[in-house]
Amino acid sequence: MLTVLSYLMIIIFMFVIIKKKMSPFTALIGIPLIFALIAAVAGLFPVPNPEVEDAFINNPSLFERITSLGEFAVDGVGQTATTGIMLLFAILYFAIMLNAGMFDPITEKMIRFAKGDPVKILFATAFISMVVSLNGDGTTTTLIVCTAFIPIYKKLNLRMMNLAVLIILMNTIMNLLPWGGPTARAISVLSLNDQEVIRALAPGMVISAIYVLGLSIFLGVRERKRVGIQELTEKDIQALTAAKSDEEQAMKRPKLFWVNLIMTITLIFFLVSGWFPALFLFLTGTVLALIINYPDLKQQKNRIQENAGDAVQVVILVFAAGIFMGLFTGTGMADALAQSLTTIIPDSWGRAWGLITALLSAPGTFFLSNDAFYYGVLPVLYQTGTQYGYTALEIGVASLLGQAFHLLSPLVAFIYLLFNLTGVDMGEWQKESGKWALGIFIIFIAVAAITGAAPIIK
Numbered sequence: 001m002l003t004v005l006s007y008l009m010i011i012i013f014m015f016v017i018i019k020k021k022m023s024p025f026t027a028l029i030g031i032p033l034i035f036a037l038i039a040a041v042a043g044l045f046p047v048p049n050p051e052v053e054d055a056f057i058n059n060p061s062l063f064e065r066i067t068s069l070g071e072f073a074v075d076g077v078g079q080t081a082t083t084g085i086m087l088l089f090a091i092l093y094f095a096i097m098l099n100a101g102m103f104d105p106i107t108e109k110m111i112r113f114a115k116g117d118p119v120k121i122l123f124a125t126a127f128i129s130m131v132v133s134l135n136g137d138g139t140t141t142t143l144i145v146c147t148a149f150i151p152i153y154k155k156l157n158l159r160m161m162n163l164a165v166l167i168i169l170m171n172t173i174m175n176l177l178p179w180g181g182p183t184a185r186a187i188s189v190l191s192l193n194d195q196e197v198i199r200a201l202a203p204g205m206v207i208s209a210i211y212v213l214g215l216s217i218f219l220g221v222r223e224r225k226r227v228g229i230q231e232l233t234e235k236d237i238q239a240l241t242a243a244k245s246d247e248e249q250a251m252k253r254p255k256l257f258w259v260n261l262i263m264t265i266t267l268i269f270f271l272v273s274g275w276f277p278a279l280f281l282f283l284t285g286t287v288l289a290l291i292i293n294y295p296d297l298k299q300q301k302n303r304i305q306e307n308a309g310d311a312v313q314v315v316i317l318v319f320a321a322g323i324f325m326g327l328f329t330g331t332g333m334a335d336a337l338a339q340s341l342t343t344i345i346p347d348s349w350g351r352a353w354g355l356i357t358a359l360l361s362a363p364g365t366f367f368l369s370n371d372a373f374y375y376g377v378l379p380v381l382y383q384t385g386t387q388y389g390y391t392a393l394e395i396g397v398a399s400l401l402g403q404a405f406h407l408l409s410p411l412v413a414f415i416y417l418l419f420n421l422t423g424v425d426m427g428e429w430q431k432e433s434g435k436w437a438l439g440i441f442i443i444f445i446a447v448a449a450i451t452g453a454a455p456i457i458k
Contacts, residue, residue, distance in 0.1 A: 076326015116230030119220030361402025
Protein backbone atom coordinates (compact mmCIF):
# COMPACT_ATOMS: atom_id res chain seq x y z
CA MET A 1 0.00 0.00 0.00
CA LEU A 2 2.83 2.40 0.92
CA THR A 3 4.58 1.57 -2.35
CA VAL A 4 1.43 2.34 -4.32
CA LEU A 5 1.07 5.66 -2.49
CA SER A 6 4.69 6.60 -3.23
CA TYR A 7 4.28 5.96 -6.96
CA LEU A 8 0.93 7.79 -7.06
CA MET A 9 2.43 10.78 -5.28
CA ILE A 10 5.34 11.02 -7.71
CA ILE A 11 3.06 10.64 -10.76
CA ILE A 12 0.57 13.26 -9.56
CA PHE A 13 3.36 15.65 -8.54
CA MET A 14 5.02 15.45 -11.94
CA PHE A 15 1.66 15.77 -13.71
CA VAL A 16 0.63 18.99 -11.93
CA ILE A 17 4.08 20.50 -12.49
CA ILE A 18 4.37 19.63 -16.19
CA LYS A 19 0.76 20.60 -16.91
CA LYS A 20 1.15 23.79 -14.84
CA LYS A 21 -1.82 22.93 -12.64
CA MET A 22 0.08 24.04 -9.54
CA SER A 23 3.14 26.17 -8.85
CA PRO A 24 6.30 24.32 -7.73
CA PHE A 25 5.98 25.84 -4.25
CA THR A 26 2.40 24.70 -3.63
CA ALA A 27 3.00 21.30 -5.26
CA LEU A 28 6.15 20.59 -3.22
CA ILE A 29 4.21 21.05 0.02
CA GLY A 30 0.58 20.27 -0.84
CA ILE A 31 0.99 16.97 -2.74
CA PRO A 32 3.21 15.12 -0.20
CA LEU A 33 1.12 16.46 2.69
CA ILE A 34 -2.07 14.97 1.22
CA PHE A 35 -0.43 11.59 0.68
CA ALA A 36 1.24 11.68 4.10
CA LEU A 37 -2.18 12.28 5.69
CA ILE A 38 -3.58 9.30 3.76
CA ALA A 39 -0.71 7.15 5.05
CA ALA A 40 -1.34 8.42 8.61
CA VAL A 41 -5.05 7.61 8.48
CA ALA A 42 -4.28 4.16 7.04
CA GLY A 43 -1.64 3.57 9.75
CA LEU A 44 1.09 2.74 7.24
CA PHE A 45 4.12 4.09 9.08
CA PRO A 46 5.60 3.89 12.61
CA VAL A 47 5.79 6.97 14.84
CA PRO A 48 9.22 7.79 16.37
CA ASN A 49 9.38 7.98 20.16
CA PRO A 50 10.68 11.47 21.03
CA GLU A 51 11.92 10.26 24.41
CA VAL A 52 13.99 7.31 23.16
CA GLU A 53 16.39 7.56 20.23
CA ASP A 54 15.80 5.10 17.35
CA ALA A 55 12.65 3.78 19.08
CA PHE A 56 9.00 3.89 18.07
CA ILE A 57 5.70 4.32 19.91
CA ASN A 58 3.73 1.10 20.34
CA ASN A 59 0.25 1.27 18.79
CA PRO A 60 0.27 5.04 18.09
CA SER A 61 -3.06 6.82 17.84
CA LEU A 62 -4.24 8.63 14.71
CA PHE A 63 -3.53 11.92 16.47
CA GLU A 64 0.07 10.84 17.15
CA ARG A 65 0.52 9.79 13.53
CA ILE A 66 -0.79 13.10 12.22
CA THR A 67 1.26 15.21 14.62
CA SER A 68 4.39 13.24 13.68
CA LEU A 69 4.05 14.67 10.16
CA GLY A 70 5.08 18.04 11.53
CA GLU A 71 8.30 16.52 12.86
CA PHE A 72 8.99 14.85 9.52
CA ALA A 73 8.53 18.18 7.74
CA VAL A 74 10.79 20.01 10.20
CA ASP A 75 13.47 17.31 9.79
CA GLY A 76 13.30 17.78 6.02
CA VAL A 77 13.61 21.56 6.31
CA GLY A 78 16.56 21.02 8.64
CA GLN A 79 18.34 19.04 5.93
CA THR A 80 17.95 21.90 3.43
CA ALA A 81 18.33 24.81 5.87
CA THR A 82 22.06 25.26 5.33
CA THR A 83 21.61 25.19 1.56
CA GLY A 84 18.72 27.65 1.74
CA ILE A 85 20.56 30.15 3.90
CA MET A 86 23.69 29.79 1.77
CA LEU A 87 21.64 30.54 -1.34
CA LEU A 88 20.17 33.61 0.35
CA PHE A 89 23.61 35.18 0.85
CA ALA A 90 25.00 33.86 -2.45
CA ILE A 91 22.20 35.56 -4.39
CA LEU A 92 22.67 38.77 -2.40
CA TYR A 93 26.43 38.73 -3.01
CA PHE A 94 26.21 38.34 -6.79
CA ALA A 95 23.30 40.80 -6.96
CA ILE A 96 25.48 43.40 -5.24
CA MET A 97 28.33 42.66 -7.65
CA LEU A 98 25.87 43.11 -10.51
CA ASN A 99 24.62 46.41 -9.03
CA ALA A 100 28.21 47.62 -8.65
CA GLY A 101 28.91 46.86 -12.32
CA MET A 102 31.59 44.21 -11.84
CA PHE A 103 30.21 42.16 -14.73
CA ASP A 104 29.84 45.09 -17.12
CA PRO A 105 33.40 44.94 -18.59
CA ILE A 106 33.14 41.12 -18.82
CA THR A 107 29.80 41.39 -20.64
CA GLU A 108 31.21 43.98 -23.00
CA LYS A 109 34.24 41.82 -23.87
CA MET A 110 32.02 38.80 -24.52
CA ILE A 111 29.76 40.86 -26.78
CA ARG A 112 32.82 42.08 -28.71
CA PHE A 113 34.15 38.50 -28.96
CA ALA A 114 30.82 37.11 -30.16
CA LYS A 115 30.30 39.98 -32.62
CA GLY A 116 26.57 39.31 -32.43
CA ASP A 117 26.95 35.61 -33.33
CA PRO A 118 24.68 33.33 -31.20
CA VAL A 119 26.90 30.32 -31.96
CA LYS A 120 29.85 31.87 -30.16
CA ILE A 121 27.69 32.96 -27.22
CA LEU A 122 26.17 29.51 -26.68
CA PHE A 123 29.52 27.74 -27.12
CA ALA A 124 31.04 30.09 -24.52
CA THR A 125 28.10 29.32 -22.22
CA ALA A 126 28.76 25.57 -22.38
CA PHE A 127 32.53 25.91 -22.11
CA ILE A 128 32.50 28.26 -19.12
CA SER A 129 29.83 26.09 -17.44
CA MET A 130 32.17 23.13 -17.82
CA VAL A 131 35.13 24.98 -16.32
CA VAL A 132 33.21 26.50 -13.41
CA SER A 133 31.56 23.13 -12.67
CA LEU A 134 34.96 21.67 -11.79
CA ASN A 135 34.19 22.60 -8.19
CA GLY A 136 31.28 20.14 -8.25
CA ASP A 137 28.81 22.69 -6.88
CA GLY A 138 25.72 23.46 -8.95
CA THR A 139 24.82 26.58 -6.99
CA THR A 140 28.15 28.28 -7.67
CA THR A 141 28.04 27.32 -11.35
CA THR A 142 24.50 28.65 -11.77
CA LEU A 143 25.25 31.94 -10.03
CA ILE A 144 28.48 32.66 -11.91
CA VAL A 145 27.36 31.63 -15.39
CA CYS A 146 23.89 33.19 -15.15
CA THR A 147 25.20 36.46 -13.77
CA ALA A 148 27.77 36.69 -16.57
CA PHE A 149 25.58 35.59 -19.49
CA ILE A 150 22.00 36.69 -18.76
CA PRO A 151 22.73 40.33 -19.74
CA ILE A 152 24.17 39.13 -23.06
CA TYR A 153 21.24 36.79 -23.77
CA LYS A 154 18.78 39.59 -23.05
CA LYS A 155 20.62 42.14 -25.14
CA LEU A 156 20.92 39.80 -28.14
CA ASN A 157 17.36 38.43 -27.69
CA LEU A 158 18.55 34.83 -27.26
CA ARG A 159 16.34 32.14 -25.72
CA MET A 160 16.97 31.89 -21.99
CA MET A 161 15.97 28.21 -22.16
CA ASN A 162 19.24 27.42 -23.96
CA LEU A 163 21.22 29.00 -21.14
CA ALA A 164 19.34 26.98 -18.50
CA VAL A 165 19.75 23.72 -20.44
CA LEU A 166 23.47 24.08 -21.19
CA ILE A 167 24.35 24.99 -17.59
CA ILE A 168 22.59 21.96 -16.15
CA LEU A 169 23.89 19.47 -18.74
CA MET A 170 27.51 20.48 -18.15
CA ASN A 171 27.06 20.48 -14.38
CA THR A 172 25.51 17.01 -14.64
CA ILE A 173 28.70 15.68 -16.23
CA MET A 174 31.20 17.45 -13.99
CA ASN A 175 29.24 16.50 -10.87
CA LEU A 176 30.61 12.96 -11.33
CA LEU A 177 34.07 14.05 -10.22
CA PRO A 178 35.12 12.29 -6.98
CA TRP A 179 34.50 15.40 -4.90
CA GLY A 180 30.97 15.70 -6.28
CA GLY A 181 28.08 14.50 -4.14
CA PRO A 182 26.93 11.26 -5.85
CA THR A 183 30.40 9.86 -6.58
CA ALA A 184 31.59 10.56 -3.04
CA ARG A 185 28.57 8.67 -1.69
CA ALA A 186 29.11 5.66 -3.97
CA ILE A 187 32.79 5.55 -3.02
CA SER A 188 32.02 5.62 0.71
CA VAL A 189 29.20 3.05 0.57
CA LEU A 190 31.15 0.46 -1.46
CA SER A 191 34.63 1.35 -0.09
CA LEU A 192 35.95 2.13 -3.57
CA ASN A 193 39.21 3.75 -4.60
CA ASP A 194 38.52 7.26 -5.87
CA GLN A 195 41.26 7.06 -8.53
CA GLU A 196 39.78 3.83 -9.92
CA VAL A 197 36.34 5.40 -10.05
CA ILE A 198 37.47 8.53 -11.91
CA ARG A 199 39.48 6.41 -14.38
CA ALA A 200 36.33 4.38 -15.03
CA LEU A 201 34.11 7.45 -15.44
CA ALA A 202 36.53 9.76 -17.28
CA PRO A 203 36.06 8.45 -20.87
CA GLY A 204 32.29 8.83 -20.68
CA MET A 205 32.60 12.27 -19.08
CA VAL A 206 34.98 13.51 -21.79
CA ILE A 207 32.80 12.28 -24.66
CA SER A 208 29.67 13.66 -22.97
CA ALA A 209 31.34 17.07 -22.52
CA ILE A 210 32.21 17.08 -26.23
CA TYR A 211 28.59 16.12 -26.96
CA VAL A 212 27.29 19.11 -24.96
CA LEU A 213 29.79 21.46 -26.63
CA GLY A 214 28.52 20.15 -29.96
CA LEU A 215 24.96 20.66 -28.77
CA SER A 216 25.77 24.28 -27.92
CA ILE A 217 26.90 24.82 -31.52
CA PHE A 218 23.73 23.15 -32.83
CA LEU A 219 21.52 25.31 -30.62
CA GLY A 220 23.60 28.34 -31.57
CA VAL A 221 23.06 27.69 -35.28
CA ARG A 222 19.32 27.42 -34.58
CA GLU A 223 19.40 30.75 -32.74
CA ARG A 224 21.44 32.28 -35.55
CA LYS A 225 18.65 31.37 -37.98
CA ARG A 226 16.09 32.90 -35.62
CA VAL A 227 17.75 36.21 -34.71
CA GLY A 228 20.64 36.35 -37.18
CA ILE A 229 24.17 37.63 -36.62
CA GLN A 230 23.80 41.15 -35.38
CA GLU A 231 26.32 43.55 -36.90
CA LEU A 232 27.20 45.61 -33.86
CA THR A 233 28.84 49.01 -34.24
CA GLU A 234 30.71 50.69 -31.42
CA LYS A 235 27.61 52.75 -30.74
CA ASP A 236 25.47 49.59 -30.59
CA ILE A 237 27.85 47.95 -28.10
CA GLN A 238 27.81 51.01 -25.88
CA ALA A 239 24.02 51.08 -26.04
CA LEU A 240 23.83 47.38 -25.14
CA THR A 241 26.10 47.79 -22.14
CA ALA A 242 24.73 51.11 -20.89
CA ALA A 243 22.69 51.34 -17.69
CA LYS A 244 18.94 51.32 -18.21
CA SER A 245 18.26 54.20 -15.82
CA ASP A 246 19.97 56.97 -13.88
CA GLU A 247 19.28 55.07 -10.66
CA GLU A 248 21.01 51.97 -12.02
CA GLN A 249 23.96 54.08 -13.16
CA ALA A 250 24.24 55.64 -9.71
CA MET A 251 24.78 52.17 -8.24
CA LYS A 252 27.78 51.45 -10.48
CA ARG A 253 31.23 51.41 -8.91
CA PRO A 254 33.65 51.28 -11.90
CA LYS A 255 36.61 52.43 -9.77
CA LEU A 256 36.13 49.34 -7.57
CA PHE A 257 36.08 46.87 -10.49
CA TRP A 258 39.42 45.27 -9.65
CA VAL A 259 38.66 45.20 -5.93
CA ASN A 260 35.35 43.43 -6.59
CA LEU A 261 36.87 41.07 -9.15
CA ILE A 262 39.72 40.02 -6.85
CA MET A 263 37.27 39.56 -3.98
CA THR A 264 35.02 37.38 -6.16
CA ILE A 265 37.91 35.29 -7.52
CA THR A 266 39.18 34.79 -3.96
CA LEU A 267 35.72 33.72 -2.83
CA ILE A 268 35.46 31.21 -5.70
CA PHE A 269 38.95 29.89 -4.90
CA PHE A 270 37.96 29.22 -1.30
CA LEU A 271 34.71 27.60 -2.49
CA VAL A 272 36.65 25.19 -4.69
CA SER A 273 39.28 24.52 -2.00
CA GLY A 274 36.65 23.45 0.52
CA TRP A 275 38.56 25.04 3.39
CA PHE A 276 35.51 26.96 4.56
CA PRO A 277 31.77 26.20 4.37
CA ALA A 278 30.04 27.93 1.44
CA LEU A 279 27.54 29.53 3.84
CA PHE A 280 30.34 31.23 5.78
CA LEU A 281 32.06 32.42 2.59
CA PHE A 282 28.95 33.97 1.02
CA LEU A 283 27.82 35.52 4.31
CA THR A 284 31.25 37.12 4.80
CA GLY A 285 31.43 38.08 1.13
CA THR A 286 28.04 39.80 1.27
CA VAL A 287 29.08 41.85 4.28
CA LEU A 288 32.36 42.91 2.63
CA ALA A 289 30.60 43.69 -0.67
CA LEU A 290 28.15 46.00 1.09
CA ILE A 291 30.78 47.78 3.19
CA ILE A 292 33.21 48.28 0.29
CA ASN A 293 30.74 49.31 -2.41
CA TYR A 294 28.04 51.01 -0.36
CA PRO A 295 29.48 52.34 2.90
CA ASP A 296 26.44 54.56 3.46
CA LEU A 297 23.91 52.80 5.72
CA LYS A 298 20.94 53.95 3.66
CA GLN A 299 22.52 52.56 0.49
CA GLN A 300 23.18 49.23 2.20
CA LYS A 301 19.56 49.03 3.31
CA ASN A 302 18.35 49.84 -0.21
CA ARG A 303 20.59 47.19 -1.80
CA ILE A 304 19.26 44.52 0.58
CA GLN A 305 15.64 45.55 0.03
CA GLU A 306 16.01 45.68 -3.75
CA ASN A 307 17.66 42.25 -4.01
CA ALA A 308 15.96 40.36 -1.17
CA GLY A 309 12.84 39.57 -3.21
CA ASP A 310 14.70 37.39 -5.71
CA ALA A 311 16.56 35.63 -2.92
CA VAL A 312 13.43 34.86 -0.90
CA GLN A 313 11.67 33.34 -3.92
CA VAL A 314 14.48 30.81 -4.25
CA VAL A 315 14.86 30.09 -0.52
CA ILE A 316 11.19 29.26 0.05
CA LEU A 317 11.35 26.72 -2.79
CA VAL A 318 14.43 25.13 -1.21
CA PHE A 319 12.59 24.82 2.11
CA ALA A 320 9.52 23.47 0.30
CA ALA A 321 11.71 20.78 -1.31
CA GLY A 322 12.94 19.96 2.20
CA ILE A 323 9.36 19.48 3.42
CA PHE A 324 8.68 17.23 0.41
CA MET A 325 11.66 15.00 1.24
CA GLY A 326 10.92 15.09 4.98
CA LEU A 327 7.37 13.79 4.50
CA PHE A 328 8.40 11.39 1.72
CA THR A 329 11.18 9.89 3.85
CA GLY A 330 9.55 10.08 7.30
CA THR A 331 6.40 8.23 6.24
CA GLY A 332 8.49 5.46 4.71
CA MET A 333 7.36 6.13 1.14
CA ALA A 334 10.95 6.74 0.00
CA ASP A 335 12.07 3.36 1.41
CA ALA A 336 9.06 1.63 -0.13
CA LEU A 337 9.87 3.14 -3.53
CA ALA A 338 13.54 2.16 -3.18
CA GLN A 339 12.69 -1.44 -2.29
CA SER A 340 10.24 -1.73 -5.17
CA LEU A 341 12.96 -0.68 -7.60
CA THR A 342 15.11 -3.63 -6.54
CA THR A 343 12.39 -6.30 -6.33
CA ILE A 344 10.68 -5.87 -9.71
CA ILE A 345 13.63 -7.39 -11.60
CA PRO A 346 13.36 -11.15 -12.39
CA ASP A 347 16.30 -13.34 -11.39
CA SER A 348 16.65 -14.46 -15.01
CA TRP A 349 17.90 -10.97 -15.86
CA GLY A 350 20.82 -11.31 -13.44
CA ARG A 351 23.51 -11.49 -16.13
CA ALA A 352 22.49 -7.96 -17.22
CA TRP A 353 22.68 -6.57 -13.69
CA GLY A 354 25.13 -3.85 -14.73
CA LEU A 355 22.67 -2.49 -17.30
CA ILE A 356 19.78 -2.94 -14.86
CA THR A 357 21.64 -0.99 -12.18
CA ALA A 358 22.34 1.82 -14.64
CA LEU A 359 18.71 1.92 -15.78
CA LEU A 360 17.39 1.86 -12.20
CA SER A 361 19.76 4.66 -11.20
CA ALA A 362 18.02 7.05 -13.59
CA PRO A 363 14.56 7.05 -11.94
CA GLY A 364 16.18 6.23 -8.60
CA THR A 365 18.30 9.38 -8.45
CA PHE A 366 15.51 11.46 -10.02
CA PHE A 367 12.75 10.54 -7.58
CA LEU A 368 14.99 10.03 -4.54
CA SER A 369 17.69 12.19 -3.01
CA ASN A 370 21.29 11.08 -3.53
CA ASP A 371 21.43 10.07 0.13
CA ALA A 372 18.32 7.90 -0.16
CA PHE A 373 19.52 6.18 -3.33
CA TYR A 374 23.20 5.62 -2.56
CA TYR A 375 22.79 4.79 1.13
CA GLY A 376 19.50 2.91 0.78
CA VAL A 377 19.27 1.34 -2.68
CA LEU A 378 22.90 0.92 -3.78
CA PRO A 379 23.84 -1.62 -1.05
CA VAL A 380 20.92 -3.84 -2.17
CA LEU A 381 21.93 -3.52 -5.83
CA TYR A 382 25.52 -4.40 -4.91
CA GLN A 383 24.60 -7.47 -2.83
CA THR A 384 22.43 -8.75 -5.67
CA GLY A 385 25.07 -7.96 -8.29
CA THR A 386 27.76 -9.96 -6.53
CA GLN A 387 25.64 -13.08 -7.02
CA TYR A 388 26.01 -12.61 -10.77
CA GLY A 389 29.75 -11.92 -10.73
CA TYR A 390 29.76 -8.13 -10.66
CA THR A 391 32.42 -6.30 -8.64
CA ALA A 392 31.86 -3.37 -6.30
CA LEU A 393 33.56 -1.03 -8.78
CA GLU A 394 31.33 -2.16 -11.65
CA ILE A 395 28.13 -1.73 -9.64
CA GLY A 396 29.36 1.59 -8.24
CA VAL A 397 30.09 2.96 -11.71
CA ALA A 398 26.78 1.65 -13.08
CA SER A 399 24.87 3.33 -10.25
CA LEU A 400 26.38 6.70 -11.23
CA LEU A 401 25.33 6.60 -14.87
CA GLY A 402 21.75 7.63 -14.07
CA GLN A 403 23.09 10.94 -12.77
CA ALA A 404 22.47 12.15 -16.32
CA PHE A 405 18.91 12.87 -15.12
CA HIS A 406 19.41 13.64 -11.43
CA LEU A 407 19.75 17.41 -11.74
CA LEU A 408 16.41 17.54 -13.57
CA SER A 409 14.70 16.42 -10.36
CA PRO A 410 12.45 18.89 -8.50
CA LEU A 411 14.20 17.72 -5.31
CA VAL A 412 17.50 19.37 -6.35
CA ALA A 413 17.53 22.64 -4.44
CA PHE A 414 19.67 24.86 -6.67
CA ILE A 415 17.55 24.39 -9.82
CA TYR A 416 15.03 26.82 -8.30
CA LEU A 417 17.79 29.41 -8.35
CA LEU A 418 18.25 28.63 -12.05
CA PHE A 419 14.52 29.12 -12.70
CA ASN A 420 14.47 32.36 -10.75
CA LEU A 421 17.43 33.85 -12.60
CA THR A 422 16.47 32.74 -16.12
CA GLY A 423 12.68 32.93 -15.76
CA VAL A 424 12.17 29.57 -17.50
CA ASP A 425 9.22 27.30 -16.66
CA MET A 426 10.13 24.17 -14.72
CA GLY A 427 8.00 21.76 -16.77
CA GLU A 428 9.18 23.14 -20.12
CA TRP A 429 12.79 23.10 -18.91
CA GLN A 430 12.52 19.46 -17.80
CA LYS A 431 11.16 18.42 -21.19
CA GLU A 432 13.82 20.37 -23.09
CA SER A 433 16.70 19.27 -20.86
CA GLY A 434 15.47 15.67 -20.66
CA LYS A 435 15.72 14.96 -24.37
CA TRP A 436 19.35 16.12 -24.45
CA ALA A 437 20.18 14.45 -21.12
CA LEU A 438 19.08 11.17 -22.72
CA GLY A 439 22.05 11.53 -25.06
CA ILE A 440 24.41 11.86 -22.09
CA PHE A 441 22.84 8.79 -20.47
CA ILE A 442 23.30 6.72 -23.65
CA ILE A 443 26.93 7.87 -23.94
CA PHE A 444 27.57 7.01 -20.29
CA ILE A 445 26.17 3.48 -20.70
CA ALA A 446 27.80 2.81 -24.08
CA VAL A 447 31.26 4.00 -23.03
CA ALA A 448 31.10 2.17 -19.68
CA ALA A 449 30.15 -1.03 -21.52
CA ILE A 450 32.87 -0.65 -24.18
CA THR A 451 35.61 0.09 -21.64
CA GLY A 452 34.37 -2.63 -19.29
CA ALA A 453 33.84 -0.15 -16.45
CA ALA A 454 30.23 -1.36 -16.15
CA PRO A 455 29.61 -4.43 -18.38
CA ILE A 456 26.10 -4.72 -19.76
CA ILE A 457 26.10 -8.52 -19.57
CA LYS A 458 28.38 -10.87 -17.67
